[in-house]
Structure formats: structure tokens, C-alpha cells
Amino acid sequence: MTSSSLARPIELQDVSISSKFWLGRIRTVKDASLPAMYQQMKETGRWDCLKLQWKPGQPNKPHQFWDSDIAKWLEAACYILAKFPDASLHRLAEEAVDNIRGAQQEDGYINTYYTVVEPELKWANIAWSHELYCAGHLLEAALAHYTYTGSNRLLGPLMKYVRYIDSVFGAEEGKKKGYPGHEEVELSLVRTYDITDDPLLLNLADYFIKERGSRRPEGHYYDIEAKARGVPPQPGPGHGPPYSYHQADRTIGEMTSVEGHAVRAMYWLAGAAGVCRLTKDKSIRRALDRLWKSAVHRKMYVTGGLGAIPELEGFGPDYYLPNETGYLETCAAIALVFFAHQMIHLDPLNMEYARVLELALYNAVLVGVALDGKSFFYDNPLATVDGYLSRSKWFEVACCPANVARLLSSVGRYIYSIGSDDMIFVHLYVSSVARVTLSTGETIRISQESKGPWEGGSAFAIDGSTNLGSVKLCLRIPDGCTDFKVTSSSSFQCESAGYQARIVQCPFVTQKTVSISVSFSFRPRSIHPHPLNLDNTHCVAIARGPFIYCVESTDNPDITDLRAIRIPDNAEFSEEILDEQGLGRQGFDQACVHGLGDKAIILKTKAHILQTDRNEQDTNTVLTLIPYFMWANRGKSNLRVWLPRL
Amino acid sequence: MTSSSLARPIELQDVSISSKFWLGRIRTVKDASLPAMYQQMKETGRWDCLKLQWKPGQPNKPHQFWDSDIAKWLEAACYILAKFPDASLHRLAEEAVDNIRGAQQEDGYINTYYTVVEPELKWANIAWSHELYCAGHLLEAALAHYTYTGSNRLLGPLMKYVRYIDSVFGAEEGKKKGYPGHEEVELSLVRTYDITDDPLLLNLADYFIKERGSRRPEGHYYDIEAKARGVPPQPGPGHGPPYSYHQADRTIGEMTSVEGHAVRAMYWLAGAAGVCRLTKDKSIRRALDRLWKSAVHRKMYVTGGLGAIPELEGFGPDYYLPNETGYLETCAAIALVFFAHQMIHLDPLNMEYARVLELALYNAVLVGVALDGKSFFYDNPLATVDGYLSRSKWFEVACCPANVARLLSSVGRYIYSIGSDDMIFVHLYVSSVARVTLSTGETIRISQESKGPWEGGSAFAIDGSTNLGSVKLCLRIPDGCTDFKVTSSSSFQCESAGYQARIVQCPFVTQKTVSISVSFSFRPRSIHPHPLNLDNTHCVAIARGPFIYCVESTDNPDITDLRAIRIPDNAEFSEEILDEQGLGRQGFDQACVHGLGDKAIILKTKAHILQTDRNEQDTNTVLTLIPYFMWANRGKSNLRVWLPRL
Known part of the structure; x- marks a missing residue:
């Protein structure tokens, strides 16, 4: 298997999700979003x-x-x-x-x-x-x-x-x-x-x-x-705007950076990557590499969101990623998932595509819909100051609600891809059952029992009618995880595929069932901004597993102004697992709790709070952070993703 | 003299400016701006x-x-x-x-x-x-x-x-x-x-x-x-917007913060302060204090500019002062000069009003017109990334060009105010000759020879037909100056009026002429942002005398991206005096040089330049800073006022 080998997407009908988290999100689409959208469409x-x-x-x-x-x-x-x-x-x-x-x-x-x-x-x-x-x-x-x-x-x-x-x-x-x-x-x-x-x-x-x-x-x-x-x-x-708004100022082969309207640009590149997979056009391939880097390395927010410029609904200059005025349209993140998914199939051993797909999915996409499925964000700034932002039931230009619904209800499509040589690429650790047809024409069944998204690790059971020795799993090592380890009850080979993945095979297996387990741990981690991203100079963002965390004022009623928070460089973050009751105590209503699959992990840390009144001393407080996609589900509040360091 | 004593504005016709700097700006209005605007008005x-x-x-x-x-x-x-x-x-x-x-x-x-x-x-x-x-x-x-x-x-x-x-x-x-x-x-x-x-x-x-x-x-x-x-x-x-856009959502007595359209708000408060001076209405007086603090302490940019929100042409939340997207309409700074000027006369011993007047005038107002007087900024962000900004010859809504022209051509009005007891308040150190009528009805002549705005210090010669012993000068101690010292050839008394001013009198003088000199020095100084102003976390702005300085890419061709500049905390700034030739060498054309009064001081410092390409080492370079109002006079370029610390 070389890095130029291609892979094909698994078809959605071949995957059935059993993840409690994802079933929570998908059932909410069924029970709340689709009826609410139908109602709005009927009325308008x-x-x-x-x-x-x-x-x-x-x-x-x-x-x-x-x-x-x-x-x-x-x-x-x-x-x-x-x-x-x-x-x-x-x-x-x-x-x-x-x-x-x-x-x-x-x-x-x-x-x-x-x-x-x-x-x-x-x-x-x-x-x-x-x-x-x-x-x-x-x-x-x-x-x-x-x-x-x-x-x-x-x-x-x-x-x-x-x-x-x-x-x-x-x-x-x-x-x-x-x-x-x-x-x-x-x-x-x-x-x-x-x-x-x-x-x-x-x-x-x-x-x-x-x-x-x-x-x-x-x-x-x-x-x-x-x-x-x-x-x-x-x-x-x-x-009207210049043709770069439509990515039509020059041909794809001449483009050196993504410009203009972010949703258009990402749909376009997803389409181009799909075409390239099928036509193997080398000039488009080179363009896709350039434009991926432009979008993801230089114009993407920490949440996987895209679009710094509201007037364009689109891209700004490199590394210009303002928090409060950022646009980060939900549809742009959805389109980035599509683009990343198509790119995977051009170079399935480059794990960056799946990494970005997961980042955008769990953060910039999920935030676009309320936990109860009934209201939506069109744009998703990473900070608010005066509590002005809340999700809307509908929009005059209503692209985002149904777009997020179709992505969440088809998320199974993004778990695996099928490579040559019976290689199964695992992009997402999501509990599910999938059917995969091998090169022999035989169909196997892959059951994945995952602890995700809140904890790391999955147990895979592969069942077939014959010898499974040819089947390989390419296991992605997720961002920021530790102790990545593979085990199996059978004897197995485990080979590095770069530093981002391991390829696992049980070549001597003779059973019709193989079990392979992967374990890894999630710890809260700090993300530092690119040095040219001056909107976040001397700030950190906190992540754990696939989730970017944020501070929401609802959880921190003692902090008058979230901008007064300073995070010490040696801050330690403790994890608190919230079950159904815990989520209720944190202020989430029943519909939201069910939409989450009844569980979430929040973080706590000791933070320094500046007192800007001259007569008062700075204080320390226990700060609560929640996953970014969970914000704005408990009434008006303020948000910050990037937090200044002390 | 108590702090509740009032003062009256000096009338413009009683002041004649001789400052080379200001004559440069005023002659440019006469010779370039007025004809250019007439032409535009005629054509449109x-x-x-x-x-x-x-x-x-x-x-x-x-x-x-x-x-x-x-x-x-x-x-x-x-x-x-x-x-x-x-x-x-x-x-x-x-x-x-x-x-x-x-x-x-x-x-x-x-x-x-x-x-x-x-x-x-x-x-x-x-x-x-x-x-x-x-x-x-x-x-x-x-x-x-x-x-x-x-x-x-x-x-x-x-x-x-x-x-x-x-x-x-x-x-x-x-x-x-x-x-x-x-x-x-x-x-x-x-x-x-x-x-x-x-x-x-x-x-x-x-x-x-x-x-x-x-x-x-x-x-x-x-x-x-x-x-x-x-x-x-x-x-x-x-x-349309809520009535707070017009400051009409409640009465002035009920207002606790300035909101909405910044120009409207400042004109309104200038009018209210004028009314208050004449009617002595206590409730309006209290409101003015509150609203001044709201505008100046919590919503004003470091240049004296106002208005964070382009959509409103107006105010955002407290301390929310984004650089690239800030609006800072030229007219709002002009209106702030009017507001500050009216406030001076409610409380002439509070030097904050004159300090803010000077700050806005030398920075947020002056930047609104090109040095050659022929083009104008409507909005004035404090940073640009992709060189998009340049002054326009005219605007469809053309409030700013003529507004800046009328302010610059009447700047003499802001030099002095006349208090009771023959107190002459010196707000601006600007070479000029003024006529002041004393309480006795006698008219005296005050000649001021100032080294301003580039250096500190003025020599005052006061001439009258009789004893000048009753005349007092209230000399403002400018922001960030050092070695403030008063001298006179006559014996004199010098009394502190708070830490911001000195009141000087020569009570025993019997001549018809009195000379009083004030000397002070300007050194480059660092300004730190308010801690809740997160757009400038860990940044400094550099000022010297009345001028806020900036980095313009034109002066720093070796720096590919101004965002890579980092200023060491121990950075030393050297001053370089540019005469007519020096300004020419720095790229300013003849019209700009004359519009400046043939002189300027620029600053140099050793700065750290981040190399974001992994293969390159960070470098040091000599950074050139120019006064902010001088930027964008030499073709397309980029600007930064706030600079990250190393």
C-alpha cells in the first residue's frame, strides 16, 4: 500500500450507527428538526x-x-x-x-x-x-x-x-x-x-x-x-463582487488560495476532488493540495469553521480569524466535511483529511443546531460580548437547517473508507455496524463498540464467512490522544503508517471472527494560535478528544465579564462526567439531554479573574468549560473559545 | 478658583495661528481640500x-x-x-x-x-x-x-x-x-x-x-x-434599528452608557454640554459625567477614535475595540473634539477633557485627510492585513471631507479658554497670537511660541496696556511628557492644579509685558491596553507627544507581514527628525511635505520578526514607526497601531 493508493467511500446504507451520542443527535433530527423545518416550509x-x-x-x-x-x-x-x-x-x-x-x-x-x-x-x-x-x-x-x-x-x-x-x-x-x-x-x-x-x-x-x-x-x-x-x-x-467571490476569477489550475464565499468554495473543491478521484487529473490534484492547505492551514478557525468576513460570507486574508465578527457559516463547515471526505479518497494514508473532517463535524457543524434540534445558527462567531447571539427557528435564506440535518443523518458515511487490498480505513471512532465487500467479493461485517466521543478506544469485531487474514484496519491516531495501543485476541501485525495511523492485520487468523481493540486516552489539551493570528495573541484554546471547549457565562455566573478570565500556564483541568441528572443540574433541559445521548464531560480549572475596578483585588475562581457545540442551549449568554493566558 | 468654576470658549476670530505644523494643515485645506470638494460638489x-x-x-x-x-x-x-x-x-x-x-x-x-x-x-x-x-x-x-x-x-x-x-x-x-x-x-x-x-x-x-x-x-x-x-x-x-441608534430610547437623565451611532451621540452630548453650561441643569450635568466616562474610558480607541461597529457606524460593548473591523468614523472623532471642548467649560480644571481633545485632534481627526488635502478616510481601522485601504476623493455620503476641513480651519478655537478671575486655560501648545478681554474689560495679547507638536515647550509673551499681575495661565501638563518646568523673567507663583496642570501668575509684575515659559520633554512611550480589550492582549501601542505612532509597511519593506513583528519589553526607541529632504527620502511627495509643515519625527527600534516558515530562524530588524495620522500617503500599504510584545 503506498500513499498514492486510492480508496472508495463506504455507502451510507452499509453502515448502521449505534453510538448513543450519535443516535441522540440523529433522533433529534428525526423527532424535532425535520418536523420543525417542515412546519416552517409549509408556513412560508x-x-x-x-x-x-x-x-x-x-x-x-x-x-x-x-x-x-x-x-x-x-x-x-x-x-x-x-x-x-x-x-x-x-x-x-x-x-x-x-x-x-x-x-x-x-x-x-x-x-x-x-x-x-x-x-x-x-x-x-x-x-x-x-x-x-x-x-x-x-x-x-x-x-x-x-x-x-x-x-x-x-x-x-x-x-x-x-x-x-x-x-x-x-x-x-x-x-x-x-x-x-x-x-x-x-x-x-x-x-x-x-x-x-x-x-x-x-x-x-x-x-x-x-x-x-x-x-x-x-x-x-x-x-x-x-x-x-x-x-x-x-x-x-x-x-456585485469580483469573480473571486464565485471562485471564477481564474481556473482551478491557476488558483493559489481559497477566496470568496466559503460554502461555494468548499462545495466546489469537494466536487473537484471527487472528479479528480475518478479522472486522476494531475493538475487538479496539485491544485487541490494547494487549496486544501490554503483553507485548512491558513484560513480555518480552531473549531473547523471557515469564513472570517461576514460581507463575503467568506474568506479573509491568511491567519485573519477574528472571534466576535467571524462568520463561520454552518454550511461552510458542512461543506468542509464533504471536501475532506473527498480528499481522503485521493490519499487515504494522509490522516489530516480525517482529522479535519472530525474537527469540523464535532465542533463547527454540531454547533449549528441546538441540542433539542429546533433552532439553528447560521453564523458561528467564537466569542460574544453582549449576549446578543441565540439560535433562530428559521432563516429567510434557510440553507443551514436542512443542511445540518442531512449531514447528521448521514454521518455513518464518514466512519470508514474501503481501500485496495482489503484495507479498511477507520476515520471516526463511532459505535456502529458496517458491511464491507472485500476484493474477493465476499461481504464482511464490522462491529465497532466505541467509547467515543467522550472517551478514547474502540473494540472491533470483524465477522465473515471465511478466513479474515487479508483484512487490514488502518486506525487513525486521533488528535491529542495518549497511550494509543492496539490489542487482539489473535496474533496480529501492527505497522506504523506515518505518525498518524497504525495498520493492523491478523495474517494468521483462521477464524471467521477477529477481534481487534484499540485504546487511547483523552486528556484536556491546550491549543496555541498561529503567531500571525493576532486576534488570539497570548491566548489558549482548550480541547479534549474531538471537542473544542469553551467558556459560557451560564456556567460561570460569578464572572461578570468573561474577558476578565486569565488562564495560568500551569493550569490543570479536571474532568467531570455529567450523566442525565448532572446535565440537568447544569441547566440543560430534557430535550437537550436526550439530544446529547445523556452524557457529556465538562472541564474545570482554577482561573485568575482580573478585577478592573482599581479598588478590588484580582481573584481566583473555578472556571467551568463545556464543549463548544453545547453552548447557547440555556438562554442568552456569552461565549469565549480562546482565553487569554495569565 | 474652585473646580466648579466655569470658563468660556475663546472666539476663533480672536486667535491667529502661526504654528508651522498647523499652517501646513490649514493652508492645505485652503489650497487643496476646499477646491477639490467644490469640484466634487459641482460635478455631483x-x-x-x-x-x-x-x-x-x-x-x-x-x-x-x-x-x-x-x-x-x-x-x-x-x-x-x-x-x-x-x-x-x-x-x-x-x-x-x-x-x-x-x-x-x-x-x-x-x-x-x-x-x-x-x-x-x-x-x-x-x-x-x-x-x-x-x-x-x-x-x-x-x-x-x-x-x-x-x-x-x-x-x-x-x-x-x-x-x-x-x-x-x-x-x-x-x-x-x-x-x-x-x-x-x-x-x-x-x-x-x-x-x-x-x-x-x-x-x-x-x-x-x-x-x-x-x-x-x-x-x-x-x-x-x-x-x-x-x-x-x-x-x-x-x-430600522432600535431607538438607541439615535440615542432616543430614553432621556439623557436615564442614560448610563453611550450607544448607537457615534457621530450622532457625540454631537448630541456636545450640544447637551453646551446647554448645561448655560442652564446649569444638574441632572444633565450628572448624565454628561456618566456618558463622558462611558465614551472615553470604555469605548474610545487609543487614537481617540470612536465606533467599533460598522453596521451601526457606532458603539459596541465596553472595551470591544477590534482593530481591522473598527469603524472610527472621522466625523465621530471630530464630534468628540466638540464634546470635549464643551465639557472643558463645565469643569476647566479637569484636564482630561483637553487631553482627549488633543488626542482625538492629532490622531483620529488628522488621519481623516491625506497630507496633500485631496483625499479622505471615512472610517479609520487601526490595522489592515491585505493593503485594501486608501483614502477616497469623495463619498456618496460626504459628511467627513468638509467636516475635517471646518475643524482644521478653526483649530485656533481650541487653544485657550477664558475663566473667571482672568485665568487663561492653555489647552493646546500651538504657536499663535490671541486677544483676550480681561474682567476689567481690558484686552490683552498672548503670543505663544511653541515647539509643538514635535517637541515640548512654549514661550508665552503677554502684552497689555496696564498691569498684568492679575493674569493667570493654567498650563496643562501634557500626556506622557517629562521635566515639566515653568520659568519667567518676572517673579512668579506656580501652584499645582491637580497633577495635570500648573497655575502660574506673576502677581508683582508692574510691566505691561510678561514672559512665561514652560518646558517639557517628549519621549517615546508605551501604552498598554485595558485588560478587557482582548483584541490587543499582550500588545503595546507607541506614542510620543500628542501623536500615536504606527507601523506602515511602506517604511518596512523587509517585513513581509506586519503581524510577524514582536516588540521586546525592553525595546528602546530612537527618534529621527525628518526635515523637508528627509521626508522626501521617506517617500512623501512635495504636497504632503508642505502639508506637514516640512517636519516630522519618526521612531526606530529593534524588533523581533517571527519566521513562520519552519525552516527559517526568527530575525531582528530595525523597525520604523511613523505618526498614525501620516499613514496611507504613499500608495497602498498595511498598517498596525497595536503591536504584539515579544
Whole structure:
């Protein structure tokens, strides 16, 4: 196995999660988020918009993104239904399918807005219209529906739509040389190709990736379509941002840093990485390496969040990561999970991708939804001063709620990947049962009993019908863990795969069952900022296991101003395990406690509190830290992730 | 003399500046800023808008603020003309006067927008209309014109307008209970009262201050007028910000902190302080103390700038002072100078007011205009990362250019105040000649030869026609100076007035001339942030004399990223005096050099430069610092005021 070996993603339907923590999060999506979102969509007119009955002058005028809201909800619903049959949710899902089918035009086109509101602008403003963005989300919903039901009832119409799109856009003579202003369709094409093997899908995705930002002799495509509409080209006062906002100022091969809108950029790169996995394009591969480093090494927050600049919903300069004004859109973290997941499959022995996937998932994504599943953050600054921030039930631009729902309900997809030589890459230590087909064609079953996410260690039981001696587990050594150790009841080989992973195999095993255990410990650890990140000069962040911790004022009522906290360099952190009762005492209500899987670990330390009133002496206090994703579930409060050192 | 003794401002026409530095700044206003602004106003239709010839459908539709742009230009022009006669500038000023006179309606009303664009909304939207804001600026222009010409040609019509306003707004039965959404008129009424003694002016100002934010039984005035227009009241989505944005959420007596739009808040408090000086209202006095402390101790940047929140153009929470995203509008610093100046006269022995006035003037105000006078900053962050910031020739909302012009051209007003008992308060050490009328009615002449602003020390020569034994100078001890020492050729008494000032008198003098000299030294000094200002944790700012210094990348081409600079705690700063040639070598062009009065002092120190590339060792370099107000005069570059300590 060399580092250039590829791996393929495990399919979601082959994984069943049993982790109490993750079942807590997923059941909350089912029982709270999906119904709450349906209600909001129903009330705002979104749910029924695909019936195409809106007329000018009526309320609830459809918006360009509305189809994608329904699509993401449907996608999440199908993931949920595959595990938790539910007749009424099933009926709603099929109603959504009917609506989408009903909205399809003769030529295959599906888009509410450009069918009923501005039909004359169909395909005329691809830089801003979100038509291809909605198409991508509809395709992902169709794929989820296909996987759940085995029926082509939605995937069929969507494939017709894709063929229509392919007839409109492409490198071939006579086709428009456009590409989406909001990327997303590329990744959905790759995912659908992974299931259906239809080369048209990959060709179209490859075209969108390669065409993006190109300067043809006739000009930039967005200029051409703007001119055709009689409006001035970007950028300029009142003309919109520069094309770097859409990652369309140059081609991917020419890009040296991620710029512009963070969600667009991450969807784009996830799609590009998927294309690269399938086409093995070397120039895209080099670009992906550069752009990964730009995003993750220089523009990522400590929580895995992305986007320093609210005005752009996007990236700022390198290492410019302000806390209070940071944007860190929930969707950007979700998109980073997708990007990291696709990158894993280009270089599965580089554990950085899984490390970042886990970081973003457990922190920047999870924080986007309340523990009770009913309210959502769109942007996620790392500090607040005046208690202004709380989650919202819904947003006018409602991308984040359904996006987080579809990711949480499909988290099983990120636990394993399948490499050549029967290598099973373990990205996440999450209790689950998975089915994996070996190179021999035989299917094995991997049960993982994990102590995660709160403690380190997992016991793997691998069952098959024959000899399991060829099976290898590539075990990732998580960030900041100690005492990483592998054991087995069989004799085994354990080989280092860099300093980030161990490859374990039981070559002489003759049983049809193999047990391999990995143990490791989590201790609270300090993270120091990059020296050019001046917003956090002389500060530390505290982490334990996959979680970044924070101070929330709710837990620290004696501290008038969280900014007065100073952490001594020799501070020791003690751990406190909270069970259901403990969480209740800490102020979390029943719904939140269940959403957490009834357990959490909080940290305590002695901190120095500055007294800014001249007449008072500094004091010491016992500071409570909670996992960052758990903040803002107990009413208005303040937050700090980075804490100044004493 | 007790600390409750009041003082009166010296009138601008009684002071003539001879400081090379200030003549450089003022001549630049005359020769560059006023012509450039006239040109912009002419081209954008502002200059001629008061001719009231705009019709719907024509270009250059007047905006609600346009009258104020002309008024501030005219005010500055009159200040300039009083010192530097100039026939063509005089003609333009009189043309503006003619236009304003011509725009006056039968009832006295003067407002372009509400005469030609939306006449049906006259006085109907005082929360947002800027009618009273424009009225205030027109009144200040009229006052400047009256002082310059001695003619009532503009002040007469404006007094008619004021009487009309007084007939519309006021506490009396039948009058509207409104007050301006953008304060300014209050201060102009006070200033006009100081000259004309017309009690109507003070009564109206007093009404505006006292009525503001009151909750009458019939409701909040802004709600009432919104309802009358048939629009929803503030706040709410699409309804505008909360009333705290206008400082109208409660009355001044109920306010505990400055909130909302910083320029509005400072104009308001300057007006309130002026009213308080004249009415001696104790509740307002207490409120002013509270609100001064809120603004200056908890919400002011190290440069004297105000406004952390761009979205509000206003105040954030206490000690929240981000560098890169700070707003620090030039106009807010100008308004702080006005507020501080009015506060001086409530408590002239409290030197904090003059200290803050000087800080804001030499830093947060001066930075608002290029050294060549031709371009302007609207907002003034204290750090930039990607070289995005440069001054603009003009703004759509063009409040700042003419505002800085009128302040710089009237800076003489801030040098002295006249207390009871022939006490002359010296606020600024600026070479000048002033006329002061003593309690005896006799007029004396004070010549000040100052080494400022680059070095400390001034020689005062006081000439009168009789015995000068009663004259006292209250000499402020500037921030961070050393070796403050008073000498005189006559025998003199020197008494401490707190630790911030010395009161000097030559009681036995019998001559008609007295010489008093004060000497002090400036050394580079470090300023440490408030501990709750976490944006600058473990950082220092460097100052010398009245100037805050900064690092600009232009002067430090070897430093790739200014964020890599670390200042050792034992760093020593050497001073380098730049003359005309030296400034040229430092990259300043001729116009900038002359705008500076041909001299500046820059600082050098040995700094540590972090190398973030793992393969390179940290280095030391000689760092150049320049006064903050001088930055951004040599093309695109980056800026940092606060520097991390090593």
C-alpha cells in the first residue's frame, strides 16, 4: 500500500450507527428538526412552491433557493427513513417527490423560481440564479430517495434533468460555456456517478470544474451573460463582487488560495476532488493540495469553521480569524466535511483529511443546531460580548437547517473508507455496524463498540464467512490522544503508517471472527494560535478528544465579564462526567439531554479573574468549560473559545 | 478658583495661528481640500441643488444631506477667508450664501430635498429626514459667515429659519414634540446663542435635549410620526434599528452608557454640554459625567477614535475595540473634539477633557485627510492585513471631507479658554497670537511660541496696556511628557492644579509685558491596553507627544507581514527628525511635505520578526514607526497601531 493508493467511500446504507451520542443527535433530527423545518416550509410557502401555482401579486413569492430547501429536507428525510421507518414522514417525503416530479417541464427542467417568477431569465444568469445549485440538491435528494426506496421515481426525472443540463452546458460546439455561480452540482454529479456509473455525470462534472474561471477569446462567461441581459458586468459599485467571490476569477489550475464565499468554495473543491478521484487529473490534484492547505492551514478557525468576513460570507486574508465578527457559516463547515471526505479518497494514508473532517463535524457543524434540534445558527462567531447571539427557528435564506440535518443523518458515511487490498480505513471512532465487500467479493461485517466521543478506544469485531487474514484496519491516531495501543485476541501485525495511523492485520487468523481493540486516552489539551493570528495573541484554546471547549457565562455566573478570565500556564483541568441528572443540574433541559445521548464531560480549572475596578483585588475562581457545540442551549449568554493566558 | 468654576470658549476670530505644523494643515485645506470638494460638489449636483431646479426624472437627485455638505464647506471657507483673503474663494462663498438665501421658503424653511423631492414629507420623518441636521449645519455656516463678514446676509435668514423651527417644535401646546434623528442642531443653537444671546436659541436647544427619548402618554414621537406616515414603527426587520441608534430610547437623565451611532451621540452630548453650561441643569450635568466616562474610558480607541461597529457606524460593548473591523468614523472623532471642548467649560480644571481633545485632534481627526488635502478616510481601522485601504476623493455620503476641513480651519478655537478671575486655560501648545478681554474689560495679547507638536515647550509673551499681575495661565501638563518646568523673567507663583496642570501668575509684575515659559520633554512611550480589550492582549501601542505612532509597511519593506513583528519589553526607541529632504527620502511627495509643515519625527527600534516558515530562524530588524495620522500617503500599504510584545 503506498500513499498514492486510492480508496472508495463506504455507502451510507452499509453502515448502521449505534453510538448513543450519535443516535441522540440523529433522533433529534428525526423527532424535532425535520418536523420543525417542515412546519416552517409549509408556513412560508416553500413546501408547496413546486406546485407552480404562484402568480404575480400573490404572497409567498418563491425565491431562487427554495427548491434546494425542500431537496435538503427530503434528502435528510430519506436518510432517516432508511434507518427509522415512519409512515407519516414517509408520506411527506413522497409528497415532496410528487411535487418535484410535477414541477418538471417537458424538456426536463425543474426550477420553481425560473418557471413561475422569471421564466424569461431561465439559464440567463447562471452566475446568480442558483438554478444549477438547486439542480444539484435535487439530484442528491433523488439519490437518497433511490437508496432509501430502491425506486427510480425521483432519480429517473432527475437524470432526465441532468441530461437536459448536459444538452445546455458543455465544452461542445453550440452549448453554453457556463458554470454555476454557486457550486454544488459538481459534487452531486460525482456522488450520483459513484452509484450509477453513468459517464455523462462525470463528464458534466469534469466540464464544470475545468471550465470554471476560464478566459475564452469571447470573454468571461459571466460577462457574456450579463451583457446578454443588458446589465453591467461584475465587479463594480452596484454590479456585485469580483469573480473571486464565485471562485471564477481564474481556473482551478491557476488558483493559489481559497477566496470568496466559503460554502461555494468548499462545495466546489469537494466536487473537484471527487472528479479528480475518478479522472486522476494531475493538475487538479496539485491544485487541490494547494487549496486544501490554503483553507485548512491558513484560513480555518480552531473549531473547523471557515469564513472570517461576514460581507463575503467568506474568506479573509491568511491567519485573519477574528472571534466576535467571524462568520463561520454552518454550511461552510458542512461543506468542509464533504471536501475532506473527498480528499481522503485521493490519499487515504494522509490522516489530516480525517482529522479535519472530525474537527469540523464535532465542533463547527454540531454547533449549528441546538441540542433539542429546533433552532439553528447560521453564523458561528467564537466569542460574544453582549449576549446578543441565540439560535433562530428559521432563516429567510434557510440553507443551514436542512443542511445540518442531512449531514447528521448521514454521518455513518464518514466512519470508514474501503481501500485496495482489503484495507479498511477507520476515520471516526463511532459505535456502529458496517458491511464491507472485500476484493474477493465476499461481504464482511464490522462491529465497532466505541467509547467515543467522550472517551478514547474502540473494540472491533470483524465477522465473515471465511478466513479474515487479508483484512487490514488502518486506525487513525486521533488528535491529542495518549497511550494509543492496539490489542487482539489473535496474533496480529501492527505497522506504523506515518505518525498518524497504525495498520493492523491478523495474517494468521483462521477464524471467521477477529477481534481487534484499540485504546487511547483523552486528556484536556491546550491549543496555541498561529503567531500571525493576532486576534488570539497570548491566548489558549482548550480541547479534549474531538471537542473544542469553551467558556459560557451560564456556567460561570460569578464572572461578570468573561474577558476578565486569565488562564495560568500551569493550569490543570479536571474532568467531570455529567450523566442525565448532572446535565440537568447544569441547566440543560430534557430535550437537550436526550439530544446529547445523556452524557457529556465538562472541564474545570482554577482561573485568575482580573478585577478592573482599581479598588478590588484580582481573584481566583473555578472556571467551568463545556464543549463548544453545547453552548447557547440555556438562554442568552456569552461565549469565549480562546482565553487569554495569565 | 474652585473646580466648579466655569470658563468660556475663546472666539476663533480672536486667535491667529502661526504654528508651522498647523499652517501646513490649514493652508492645505485652503489650497487643496476646499477646491477639490467644490469640484466634487459641482460635478455631483450638490453645489447647485439649493437653486431648487431639480425635477423628477432628472439626474443628480438631491439627497437629504446635501445641504449640510454645502454648509460645512461654506463654514470652512469662511474660517479660511477670515485669515487668508482670497477673492475667488470669497466669490464662491457668497455664491453659496446666495443659493441658501434663494432656497428659503416664505415660512423660513430651507431644505433642498424636502422642497423639491418629497415636499409632502416636510417635518413628517424627523427620525430620518436630516432636516434639523441640515438646519444646524446651515446655522453654523451662517455664524461663520457672520464672523467673517460682519454681515447678517446669511445669519438673518437662518435666524428666521430657527424661529420657524421653534414655531414647529417645542414643549408648548400645539407644537410637535419631535427632535432630530441625527443630532447636530443643538450644538449649533448653543454656538449661536454664545454669539447672539438670543434666548430663543437656548430654549430650543434645551427643549431638544430634554425631550429626546421621552415617553409621553401619547407614545414615542418617532412611533407617532411613523404611524402618521403609515409605516411600521422602529425597530424590527426592515423597520430600522432600535431607538438607541439615535440615542432616543430614553432621556439623557436615564442614560448610563453611550450607544448607537457615534457621530450622532457625540454631537448630541456636545450640544447637551453646551446647554448645561448655560442652564446649569444638574441632572444633565450628572448624565454628561456618566456618558463622558462611558465614551472615553470604555469605548474610545487609543487614537481617540470612536465606533467599533460598522453596521451601526457606532458603539459596541465596553472595551470591544477590534482593530481591522473598527469603524472610527472621522466625523465621530471630530464630534468628540466638540464634546470635549464643551465639557472643558463645565469643569476647566479637569484636564482630561483637553487631553482627549488633543488626542482625538492629532490622531483620529488628522488621519481623516491625506497630507496633500485631496483625499479622505471615512472610517479609520487601526490595522489592515491585505493593503485594501486608501483614502477616497469623495463619498456618496460626504459628511467627513468638509467636516475635517471646518475643524482644521478653526483649530485656533481650541487653544485657550477664558475663566473667571482672568485665568487663561492653555489647552493646546500651538504657536499663535490671541486677544483676550480681561474682567476689567481690558484686552490683552498672548503670543505663544511653541515647539509643538514635535517637541515640548512654549514661550508665552503677554502684552497689555496696564498691569498684568492679575493674569493667570493654567498650563496643562501634557500626556506622557517629562521635566515639566515653568520659568519667567518676572517673579512668579506656580501652584499645582491637580497633577495635570500648573497655575502660574506673576502677581508683582508692574510691566505691561510678561514672559512665561514652560518646558517639557517628549519621549517615546508605551501604552498598554485595558485588560478587557482582548483584541490587543499582550500588545503595546507607541506614542510620543500628542501623536500615536504606527507601523506602515511602506517604511518596512523587509517585513513581509506586519503581524510577524514582536516588540521586546525592553525595546528602546530612537527618534529621527525628518526635515523637508528627509521626508522626501521617506517617500512623501512635495504636497504632503508642505502639508506637514516640512517636519516630522519618526521612531526606530529593534524588533523581533517571527519566521513562520519552519525552516527559517526568527530575525531582528530595525523597525520604523511613523505618526498614525501620516499613514496611507504613499500608495497602498498595511498598517498596525497595536503591536504584539515579544
